[in-house]
Amino acid sequence: MNTEDKPIIAAFPLRGEWLSPNTPGTKIPSHGTDRFGTRYAYDFIQVDWKRKGRPAYRVSFLHYLLFGVPLKEYCCWGQNVYAPCGGTVLRAEDGCEERPRTHFLSDLVNAYKNAHYFDPAKDDVQQVAGNYIILQCGKNVYAALVHLQKGSIFVTPGQKISKGDLLGSVGHSGNSFAPHLHFQLMDSSDIATANGIPCAFEKYEVCQNGVWIPVSNDIPTNKDKIRASPQSF
Template sequence: MQLSTIPKDSIINMAEENGGQVVSNFLLHGLKIKNDTGENIILKDISFELYSAGVAVKQVTYQGKYLDNAVENFAENNGWLCKDIGAKLFLGEEDFWNAECFAKSVVMNENQETGIFNEYFITVHESAIDELRIKVAYDKFGEKHVQELSVPLVQYENKNQYIFPLKGSISTCGHYKSLLDHRQHYSMEFAIDMAQYNVEQKLSYKENMSKEDYVVYGKDVLAIADGEVVDCYHSFEITTSWNWSERKPFIDQYGFMPAQCGNHIVLKHDNEEYSFYGHLATDSLTVKKGDKVKQGQVIAKVGHTGMSGCPHLHFQLMDGPDFLADRGLPCSFSNIRNVDGDRISLIEEENIIVHAE
């Protein structure tokens, strides 16, 4: 039995202390279970065991009718995760799963496979969860076998010091505690959308607002640290639809990135961390590929291009320059405060306002 995961090497745990306990919060994007035993087998259960410093803390198990349903639903609903944009956006790669080999029941023929997509874990313990043990039990010729895989959990520390990409009081949303927003995508797991309210604390405040009516539209976008422009696009003028059939013609004509993210910039920083800025205003970029930038330098203006619900900045940090292949990373900032005026570094709550100096 072959077990494979995404991420492959380790999972980032967004652990935080709360009331003397630690809340662990992490996501397994994908688990592949492939029958490579050379014989037909019967899948009996899939268990996820959570450990902290070698101590078992919690177990989540699919078995019985729940396992039956999980295997059937996976085969019926997840073929789109095997190829093309869907696979890249959600898993960072194609061909992790092979839809032609999906098992439709717990009776798995040779070389058939099944899996788990986007399994979320949130648990409270006296210390952070630092290991996920996956155990898959199956019967072969009436004998029980168990295949195990251990995946370490890490609490990621940024390798560079970053400033917030906008100045002033900024509303933030779509971050990692919004489980079905950015987080379910591989590179966007820790992405943040940034907008701005007017003096009445409203984002939308009148009928038929134009993009210029939004407070954040045209606001300066800043480089979060010294770096080099490794990718950018500046001339896309369109706000595309959430509807795939309506967006597809723009993808065919302009490419996926402009149609999805509009005008955008990718900066390479020291220690293999990369920042991404999306939905930028058309022809507002002040940099081009190959340019060196300094921390705080204006690199563009906030826009409303690509798949954008309203004018805002889409921001994320990655471990490489490729929006469709590289892994999302948490990003801490050195110059933000919360609404109480307390200095914070990591945005740990959904829909909060921060002030960037």
């Protein structure tokens, strides 16, 4: 477990098999920065484990480079997202358009622009977060689920929720290089100014040599093939 402080334990917010290319189990800060509360944040994608390079899309790599990829061709786009904790919905921001397809160069330009020119004092945080949900999970503990699919959010501000409740769907809104779920815990409900909080998952499984091994209260690395433990839902 590679964290600097004792992590808070949360439920794994997805179903099915996933990979975390950016995780505090491999490096901290997991996203290369402390901005926007991302110090201990996770990104989750689904990939084709049988194809070379483990692509997250169903088309060829050449097709991706030349033409881009429609969102429907991504393995995880539209997958359900579940509450990692019980608590209260503080924010549920929807309506942000998703770019209809990924394209390497345009997505790279978009990511560069947001990384270098986003000003939290004057710019809308949806420019970075896209469609997102913020939950209050405890005293000074807030969960953010980011880049959700437009029109997919099921909850509203002020709503009480339980761990495992359906929240929305994986999308490609905001500063997203490809469809994925960005998940983090933080010490404030304001993504623009929050500090990240370490988080581990209470029950999940890691596939080792074709066998699913139960794991408790731990943090996946960027090489782990993981899924929520059946006992967790």
